[in-house]
Amino acid sequence: MNTFYESFPQSDITKSERVLHTPSAFAKSSLFYMQEAGTLKSLKSHKCQRANLNSFLFIIVLSGKGILTVKDKTYALNTSDCVLIDCKQPYSHQSSEDDPWELMWVHFNGVHARSYYNLFVEQVPNFVFQTDTPTQFVSIIHKIMEAHNENNTLTELIISKLITDILTLCFTESKKMSEYSNHNISLKLSSIRSFIDENYQSKISLDQLAEQFYISKFHLAREFKAQYGVTIGNYILLQRINLAKKLLRFTDKSIEAIACECGIPDTSYFNKVFKKSENITASRYRKDWVQ
DSSP states (O other): OEEEEEEOOOOSSEEEEEEEEEOOHHHHHHSEEEEEEEEEEESSOOEEEEOSOSOEEEEEEEESOEEEEETTEEEEEOTTEEEEEETTSOEEEEEOSSSOOEEEEEEEEETTHHHHHHHHHHHOTTSEEEOSOHHHHHHHHHHHHHHHHHOOTTHHHHHHHHHHHHHHHHHHHHHHHHHHHHHHHHHHHHHHHHHHHHHTTSOOOHHHHHHHTTOOHHHHHHHHHHHHSSOHHHHHHHHHHHHHHHHHHHOOOOHHHHHHHTTOOOHHHHHHHHHHHHSSOHHHHHHHHOO
């Protein structure tokens, strides 16, 4: 088993420490194995770029920020963001100029690495997730480096177990992020629906809602339909029709006045959408329902 430890001298660009490992035949055939692990503190912005590397890479951002590019897609990374990528794909990462990052990472591989990775990207298609317990990842990577430096007959077994621990955390932490994100979007959608309920008599557009509630209009349209089973446009229309039915039954206001009060100032259009909704005209509805 060929191993060595390498501490790179501080430069004006980075300060880093890393361990490199050449796995035994047994590790290659039976275990997860570490290829390289380390820490890096960027002193100024710099770019690392690779492609077609037979390795998988886990990164956690300890502080600062930067960008990750995989193939042609770019992702902004901030403190506590984690990344798991297949290094066969072209990728690069670059530290921010104004807030250089500090990273820890592990390059690894193994007989089951591809299967684990494929399962992970089904859960996290864009490779990036955030953790609220970064110390767990930091502790495991330190243990990998320590186990490497002890270099005894159990080293590769211990490192394999620790890599499994990192992968397990990748699954559990990304799932927590997804559940938290789903909870947040549910709360936001509830706020948006309440806003519509209070303001449907006024003009409301998808663009307006997206801007007011800080959400992509495409994401908003998709998630609102998924949560409430109706599009935003149809939900607004339903509130207006419901109000129109109340006013037709319990007031003597004209249909023109009711249309305006419901937020549909064009009487002709109001009559059209009312008939489409109720299968009868507004005037017929009033006649049928008024006692």
